[in-house]
Amino acid sequence: MRAEVPTLLGGLALGITSCLAQSGDLTIPKSVEAGAAFSVQSGGSGKGTLYIAGPGQMIKQDVQLGTSIAIAAGSLYNAGHYSVWVTSESSTQTGSMDVVPRQKPSDLTFIAKPSRLPVALHNAITGSVYVFDTYGNLITKPMQIAFQLSNPGTAPQTKTAETHNGAAWTQMDSAAHEGKAQFVARIGDVSSTRIVGQVPGDPCSIKMNAKSAGDKIQLVTDPVRDCSGNAIPDGTIVTFTETYGDGKSTVDVPLKKGIASVEMPAHRGATISVASGVVLGNQIRWAQ
């Protein structure tokens, strides 16, 4: 038993030596910029192995202990926290470091929604941006993003927003007139563009006219427009409803060249109404 105690002590002492060495002679920069060259100064002598490990990257390198270990530019480029070990047969030296994003933006992730919407809506277009460096690291330092929504024939809307933790957002109004708008997010010389289609809104009003066509009534609307004067797209359904006595007829007609027309049976005293979506037009009482 006496002979076993020194053996046990020796084994434990070896473990303690490793533990003590962990606080030892490794000198590491606290933080480095992504992709930058740096060096790690290890203690001791002989050959060893350097490990730099984080969720974002893993580097293993054979090293000479007691020397400055050079990590070449472009080797460690994913931002994050890294644990560092320099191991040899007799010791382990440890430390940690942070890799921070480069401060020059290289890429924007820009999400603009919706891609198509009615005209003249307040704060209806949203844009979200995430800013990345050349290695795809999120740049969390605050930066100014310029947003611009350009519509043909009108002055562009511009807004700026500061990034928080790499993200910024804005809201824009859709233009009064239909057309394709360019929505641009820009930081420095990096920009990203999205196209937003602006289509006419709901009809502002519908006016129909009626005239006799034999035993039928010919109903024709005026050109149907939204409240900004944009023509409602062809294909939009206009509903004509004729009510007479206990009877009722309904006809759905798509707009063609901006107007809707239909022939309905002529019933003396019938009431005819016209509507599209939630918009109700005029009513006509057929007296002939």
Add this chain to the structure above:
Amino acid sequence: MKLSSLLRFSIFAASTLSAFAADEPTVHVQQPHLQGPRELQETTAKAVVQNYLDSWQSMSQALDQNRPDLLDRDFVGSAREKLAATIKQQMAAAVRTTYRDRSHNVQILLYSPEGLSIQLADDVEYDVNLSSGGKSLGTQQVKARYIVVLTPSEVRWRVRIFQAEAQ
């Protein structure tokens, strides 16, 4: 150090290692501090936080077993690509890393206006163990602040950006 102390240390170390993968982290979720105009429903917030915490388990298992396929449920985009690349580098170096998250302090920071991303910050404490050929090369305790962006997929929120900030 006395022999009894050394033995206690040894037993403690052994029990720590055996419990390495078993313990559940403590989790504190702060009230969201939202910058965006979009309202965040409580059920969405809970799902996002739970999916994020699940992602730590996936990441730990993937890096421990050097299996990038284990990332698929919880990671997407650049986060998945970077973690998969790390696994490839670990395989080339014949090492594994085991991450054991001990505590999380999570706060949702942004629900983007169009509803396609949620950003959160997590002050996390974890242990990372490096091993090679079944032999542990050492364990480090880490405190870090992670900035995370999750995006919705078919059935869950998946981590798209996963990045620790400098302390």
